[in-house]
Amino acid sequence: MRKSVFLGLAAAVMFGTSASADTLETVIKNDHVKCGVSTGLAGFSAADEKGDWQGIDVDVCRAVAAATLGDASKVKYTPLTAKERFTALQSGEIDILSRNTTWTLTRDASLGLNFAGVNYYDGQGFMVSDKLGVKSALELDGAAVCIQAGTTTELNLADYFKANNMEYKAVTYDTSDQTIKGFEAGRCDMLTSDQSQLYSLRIKLAKPDEAVVLPEVISKEPLGPVVRQGDDKWFNIVKWSLFAMVNAEEMGVTKANAKEMKDSKDPAIQRLMGGQGEKLGLSDDWSYNIVSQVGNYGESFEANVGSGSPLKIGRGLNALWSKGGLQYAPPIR
Amino acid sequence: MYVTDKILPAQPAPSDTKGPVVWLKENLFSSPLNILMTLFAVYLIYLLVPPAIQWAFIDADWFAATRDGCSREGACWAYIANRFGQTIYGFYPEAEQWRVNTAFLMLIVLCIPLFINSFPKKMWLGGFILIIFPFIAFFLIHGGSFGLVEVSTDKWGGLMLTLIISIIGITLALPLGIILALGRRSHMPIVKSVSVLFIEFWRGVPLITVLFMSSVMLPLFMPEGSDFDKLARAMIGIILFQSAYVAEVVRGGLQAIPKGQYEAAVAMGLTYWKSMFLVILPQALKLVIPGLVNTFIALFKDTTLVLIIGLFDLLGVVQNVLGADSKWLGFETEGYVYAAFVFWLFCFGMSRYSMALERKLHTGHKR
Numbered sequence: 001m002r003k004s005v006f007l008g009l010a011a012a013v014m015f016g017t018s019a020s021a022d023t024l025e026t027v028i029k030n031d032h033v034k035c036g037v038s039t040g041l042a043g044f045s046a047a048d049e050k051g052d053w054q055g056i057d058v059d060v061c062r063a064v065a066a067a068t069l070g071d072a073s074k075v076k077y078t079p080l081t082a083k084e085r086f087t088a089l090q091s092g093e094i095d096i097l098s099r100n101t102t103w104t105l106t107r108d109a110s111l112g113l114n115f116a117g118v119n120y121y122d123g124q125g126f127m128v129s130d131k132l133g134v135k136s137a138l139e140l141d142g143a144a145v146c147i148q149a150g151t152t153t154e155l156n157l158a159d160y161f162k163a164n165n166m167e168y169k170a171v172t173y174d175t176s177d178q179t180i181k182g183f184e185a186g187r188c189d190m191l192t193s194d195q196s197q198l199y200s201l202r203i204k205l206a207k208p209d210e211a212v213v214l215p216e217v218i219s220k221e222p223l224g225p226v227v228r229q230g231d232d233k234w235f236n237i238v239k240w241s242l243f244a245m246v247n248a249e250e251m252g253v254t255k256a257n258a259k260e261m262k263d264s265k266d267p268a269i270q271r272l273m274g275g276q277g278e279k280l281g282l283s284d285d286w287s288y289n290i291v292s293q294v295g296n297y298g299e300s301f302e303a304n305v306g307s308g309s310p311l312k313i314g315r316g317l318n319a320l321w322s323k324g325g326l327q328y329a330p331p332i333r
Numbered sequence: 334m335y336v337t338d339k340i341l342p343a344q345p346a347p348s349d350t351k352g353p354v355v356w357l358k359e360n361l362f363s364s365p366l367n368i369l370m371t372l373f374a375v376y377l378i379y380l381l382v383p384p385a386i387q388w389a390f391i392d393a394d395w396f397a398a399t400r401d402g403c404s405r406e407g408a409c410w411a412y413i414a415n416r417f418g419q420t421i422y423g424f425y426p427e428a429e430q431w432r433v434n435t436a437f438l439m440l441i442v443l444c445i446p447l448f449i450n451s452f453p454k455k456m457w458l459g460g461f462i463l464i465i466f467p468f469i470a471f472f473l474i475h476g477g478s479f480g481l482v483e484v485s486t487d488k489w490g491g492l493m494l495t496l497i498i499s500i501i502g503i504t505l506a507l508p509l510g511i512i513l514a515l516g517r518r519s520h521m522p523i524v525k526s527v528s529v530l531f532i533e534f535w536r537g538v539p540l541i542t543v544l545f546m547s548s549v550m551l552p553l554f555m556p557e558g559s560d561f562d563k564l565a566r567a568m569i570g571i572i573l574f575q576s577a578y579v580a581e582v583v584r585g586g587l588q589a590i591p592k593g594q595y596e597a598a599v600a601m602g603l604t605y606w607k608s609m610f611l612v613i614l615p616q617a618l619k620l621v622i623p624g625l626v627n628t629f630i631a632l633f634k635d636t637t638l639v640l641i642i643g644l645f646d647l648l649g650v651v652q653n654v655l656g657a658d659s660k661w662l663g664f665e666t667e668g669y670v671y672a673a674f675v676f677w678l679f680c681f682g683m684s685r686y687s688m689a690l691e692r693k694l695h696t697g698h699k700r
Contacts (some may be wrong), residue, residue, distance in 0.1 A: 039643050040653030047654045049416060051424035051488070078487065078563075079643040079653070084549055091552035177665050204663035206405050262550060310400075310659045 013081050023095050023227075024068060024281060032074045035061035036094035039079040042200040043305035043313070044100050044120075047105050053077045057098040059300040060119055060225045062293070063241040064096060067286040072293035086111050089228055096238055097226040106228075110175035116238040118224040119297075120305075120319035121326050123217035124156050124194040127202060137216045141166040143207075146188035152219070157192050160218045183211075194221055195249045199311045207300060217317070233243070237280055244287040246266070246329035247272055248296035250320055255299055258292040271332050297327060338658035389670070400661050401525065412664040413671045420650050420671070423490015429482060433493055436470040440500075450693075463504060486564040488646035490654075492675060498568060498646065499633045505572045506632070507625075510579025511618075515609060517584055528580070535577035540635055542572040548642035567639050575632050582624040586617030620695045630680050637676075648672045 027033050037045035037057055045055040062072040069103050084160050089097045090112055097292055100122075100226060101107070104117040113186075126137045134140060137160075161168045171188045173179045181189040182199040193201065196215060202208050225242065229233050248254070250275040253261045262273045271292075276283040301318060302308045319325025347589030349355060352627025360650055361371040395414065403409035413420065418497035422430050443462050446452040474497075489497070489660040516528030535543075547566040590613055618625075640649035655661065 039640070039645075039649070040657030042657045042659035046657035046659065047419075047424065048658070049419070051419065051426075057634070076487070080643055081643050083545065083641075084643060087549045087552060091551055091555070200659065200662055203659070204665075206663075306658075310662070 002057060023231045024237065027068055027095055030076075031069065032076045032274040033061060033065045033068065033096065034076050034078065034094045034185040035064075035082045036078050036085055036088050036099055037061070038098040038099045039081055041100060042307055043196070043311045045077075045079075045098075055303065056300055056304040057100060057223075057225075059245075059304065060098040060238075060242060063097060063245055063290045064238055064288040066293045067237060067244070067280075067282055069073075070283065070285070070289050072289070080134050084228075086113065088289060089113060089226060092228075095227070095234070100223045101226055103222045103224055112229045113226050114229050114235050116225045116227055116235060118222040118240055118326075120196065120223040122151050122194050122220070122221035122223050123317070124192060124219040125198050125217050127183070127191045127193075127198045127211050128189060129183075129213060134212075134214070134223050137190070137218075138164060138166075138213050140168075140190055140229045142168065143190050144169040144171050144188040146171050146173065146182045146191040148176050148179050148193065149174060153193055156219045176201060176207065179205075194312065196305065196314075199305075199313045203310055221253050233281055237282065240280060240332075241286075241290060243329035244290050244332065245294070245297040245300065246320070246327050247332055248287070248291045249298040249327075250322065250329070251293050255292060255295040258288060262288060268331070268333075276332055358630035366451050400663075403664075405555075408667050408670070410666050410667060410671075412661055412692045414666050416655055416658075419491060419654060420647060421491045422493050423645050423650060424488040425490070425493065426482075426488070429476070429484055432473045432476065432481065432484075436473045437493075437496070439683055440466065440470070465575060467501070467504075467695060472505075486562050490648045492647045494564075494639075494644065495633075495636050495646040495648075498564075498571065498636045498639065499629075501568060502571045502575055502632050502636070503629050506575035506579050508578035509572065510629055511614065512581050513576060514583035517580065532580050536581070539573075540571070540574050540638055541641065543574050544642050546570070563642065564644060567642060567644060571632070573634070575628070578628050579625065580622050581587065582628055585619065585624065586619075586621035587613065589620050590617055622687055622691050622694070626683060630683055631678060633683070635678060647675060 023251065034059075037053060037055075038182070040046050041055070041057075043055055045057045046055055048054050058075075058077070061075045061077070065074045066072040068092055079090065080088050080094075080097075082098060085097055085099050085101065086107075088094050096116075097113075098119075100120070101115075102122075103118065107113060108115055126140075128134050128140070145157060145168050147157060147170055150305070152174070154170070157168070171182060173182055176193060176197060179191055179193065182188060183201075191198070191201070195213065202213065203212050205211055225238055227238050229235075249265070251261075251272060253269060253272065258273075261269055264270060264273070265278050273288045274284045277286040295303070298315075298320075301315065305311045305313045306315065315325060317326050319327065321328040345351075355419060362368045374521060376443060376473065388407050390407075392404070393410055394403045395410050397409065397411035398402050398415075403411060418427065418430075440462070442457065443466065446458055447455060447462075452458075463538050472478060472481070474489070475484060475486070513528050513532055516524045517532060519528070544567055547570040548563060551566055552561070594612055595608070596618065598612040601608075603611065636646055637648040639646050640652065651672045652665075655668050656665055
């Protein structure tokens with residue numbers, strides 16, 4: 001009896017906190033956006049020499065800060081482990097969770113959270129040594145595969161090989177660092193992990209050029225920012241901050257030319273650069289601030305994980321829809 | 334009969350009982366089995382040590398501006414050197430780091446007199462260090478008043494955070510543990526059962542669970558927006574956890590004191606607290622120094638667990654900050670070797686200090 005009262009109380013407290021107050025108001029009052037990032041993942045969120053956070057996930061937070069406060073640097077980062085991330089958001093410790101989090105039905109529907117979009121389409125891929133001369137994973141029947149134990153990658157791999165009637169020998173390791181050491185030592189022919197990770201693992205090899213990431217992607221891992229359910233205004237702001245970055249890329253507005261583009265004659269660009277903020281409860285230059293301070297989606301991608309970074313991840317699925325990718329943003333009008 | 338009134342001068346020992354050759358013979362080659370083991374050990378050393386030295390020193394790169402500057406034949410210490418500051422201070426702003434240095438320097442300077450036997454008024458100095466100094470240190474490091482810029486705890490990290498957590502953990506867990514140990518041996522039923530419950534509860538859960546509770550569960554029960562500091566939450570968990578262990582170590586010491594000591598103290602008319610603090614505890618604590626230091630070394634190493642709740646202690650910085658720098662991927666080994674070396678330095682120092690302390694307090698009870 002007493003136990004149930006306690007549980008009821010706990011539940012009441014939990015739901016009481018998750019149905020939150022006006023996040024935008026809190027953000028303006030604090031004068032910073034509280035952003036949950038990963039404790040350290042190359043290209044996505046990592047602290048640089050000066051202790052400033054950098055990465056594609058970090059740029060989402062910076063964009064929201066630019067949109068709401070007019071200054072992309074007004075972000076307070078909270079590094080979170082995978083286990084803590086949702087509680088931190090539910091309890092109001094952070095305003096946005098931008099921490100390479102996969103959008104799934106369970107998370108979206110049962111945690112009291114909303115996914116505000118996808119800032120990186122990830123998926124499980126394969127890496128092989130170029131000595132094998134393999135062009136596709138389908139040629140790898142009977143291969144030994146280095147894999148991190150206890151992850152969904154392990155299950156996806158089993159499904160994929162079974163579906164294609166192929167055999168494989170799993171060589172399991174505890175951490176991703178060990179998998180790459182195993183791969184380097186020749187314990188396996190192939191290494192499998194999420195593609196974004198494959199690229200950063202590849203750099204860890206003594207000779208990165210001798211390993212190739214195969215084109216096959218065998219699972220869907222859309223990663224995106226998450227907000228609390230129940231505050232639609234804030235949900236919209238985060239969603240449209242991301243859309244503004246994608247739209248800016250589509251229209252060719254960059255960090256460098258944002259100022260000139262403000263005087264553009266193109267009505268679509270004009271709408272992007274001002275005039276629509278009121279509907280979101282923001283100032284009119286919200287998207288101008290995003291583009292001029294953070295840059296467009298393509299710039300953020302290239303600088304953090306793409307050609308401008310050591311990771312050299314190709315755009316692939318993350319190219320604009322007009323260029324064969326999946327990044328597509330509704331129009332700003 | 335031959336009688337001499339002179340004492341014969343001491344003769345050197347016979348050559349077959351002294352000297353390095355004899356030592357070798359006796360200790361390393363005394364039996365076939367020992368010969369075999371010695372040869373095996375020498376072979377192992379030959380197998381392991383030269384490559385390790387080759388890797389860590391001879392082939393190592395100490396300075397390099399970028400990742401390509403490291404040859405990868407040996408260790409790349411430039412990887413550590415370039416971000417050495419972060420492994421020590423975490424994200425603490427560079428311009429303010431003098432405050433951390435001052436605080437730790439103050440602590441060291443204040444502690445030196447405690448090691449000098451003839452220094453008067455040690456009690457007062459000790460009291461100052463334990464009661465007043467923490468506030469000074471907090472204001473220095475955290476700031477936010479007296480014209481110092483506030484540096485919130487989420488910027489703390491590196492070795493500094495490791496030391497802060499372990500020093501606070503040790504100094505607060507010890508008194509709490511002593512009280513709990515006394516409580517457990519008390520004849521008052523409530524005091525006793527509360528102490529037993531407390532100790533058994535905290536000893537029964539792993540530290541990792543305590544930390545998860547403090548960072549994942551606790552925030553859910555607090556009113557929203559009440560931003561209870563993550564570090565403070567972890568600290569409280571660590572102190573409570575550690576005090577249970579200290580309590581059991583101290584209880585061991587209390588039980589080793591003969592009953593006559595308790596009776597003698599009572600017979601002298603001492604109150605409970607006086608008899609404890611003047612007669613029993615000084616003897617009991619002295620007995621359990623190895624056990625206490627053991628616990629403290631364990632705590633020092635356990636502080637690395639805070640990285641699972643997203644606090645960046647020394648290991649956390651090495652693993653998550655240095656290890657996630659896309660410009661310097663692939664040097665984890667160097668990072669871990671560096672962290673291990675720093676931890677070893679501190680733990681070794683602690684164990685040496687405890688041995689010195691035992692010798693100093695040695696009053697003839699040792700067998």
